[in-house]
Amino acid sequence: MRVRKKTSKRTSTRMREGIKKKATAQRRKEKKMAKKDITWKSRSKKDPGIPASFPYKAQILEEIEAKKMREMEERELAKQQRLEAKRAAMEAGVxxxxxxxxxxxxxxxxxxxxxxxxxxxxxxxxxxxxxxxxQPVDVIDYDIDFYTDADNDNDSELEKSRKAYDKIFKTVVDASDV
Missing domain, CATH: 1.20.5 (Single alpha-helices involved in coiled-coils or other helix-helix interfaces)
Known part of the structure; x- marks a missing residue:
């Protein structure tokens, strides 16, 4: 068995530069996609707040704080009511x-x-x-017998089924309000 020579790593300049160009393009594309990727960013936008130069900033901040406190108190009150209702239900055996x-x-x-x-x-x-x-609803039951209508015994099966269909259709139409 003969041992082969190693393949040479020498390439033409054109090929080497082409590979470099493709590699840089790939890196550029990956960086661009990483900027667009939302995996590492939070979904909620950060509140920019109230500008320092706004004339009534203190009043607005107080209103916001008061609103937060009211909501928190309402939540606590609702929680207490739920707990009391649960205790009362447990005492009642429910x-x-x-x-x-x-x-x-x-x-x-x-x-x-x-x-x-x-x-x-x-x-x-x-x-x-x-x-x-x-008001009571009237329910009407109709007894329909397909086989007692034997006017002509020599009629074909198709005509018999057609006559049965016509008979049912007529009773339904008569019973309907339309």
């Missing part, structure tokens, strides 16, 4: 899961009823009333 289920059901169901009433009002053109809800 579990936390049951309370959550009741709240979800009542809110979801009431919202569903309200949206259905609004849709009915929009469709009918007149407001939804409780009187309409209390």
């Amino acid at each position: 579990t936390e899961e049951m309370m959550d289920d009741d709240e979800d059901d009542s809110n979801g169901l009431s919202a569903l009823v309200e949206s259905a009433q609004a849709a009915a009002e929009e469709y009918d053109g007149h407001p939804y009333s409780e009187e309409l809800q209390s």
Whole structure:
């Protein structure tokens, strides 16, 4: 077995400079993409604040501080109310899961009823009333027998199915309000 010579690292100047050019272009592109990359930047923009030369800066800062304090107090009050409600429920023997289920059901169901009433009002053109809800709905059952209609036994199967369809169609149209 014969040992081969190492391949030479000598290249033409044109090839060497071309490689350098491509490498610098690649580095430039990567730097540009790194500037655009949002991975390392925060999503929220930093508040620039109030300029020092603004005439009523102190008043605005006081208002902002007062607003923050009010919001914090409201949050604390809501938290206390939730804790008191939870304690009262525990004393009454109602579990936390049951309370959550009741709240979800009542809110979801009431919202569903309200949206259905609004849709009915929009469709009918007149407001939804409780009187309409209390009126009984008439349900009519029709007994349709496909096989007792034997006027002509020599009719083809296609004609029989057509006659059955016509019979059903006629009963449905007669029963409808349209």
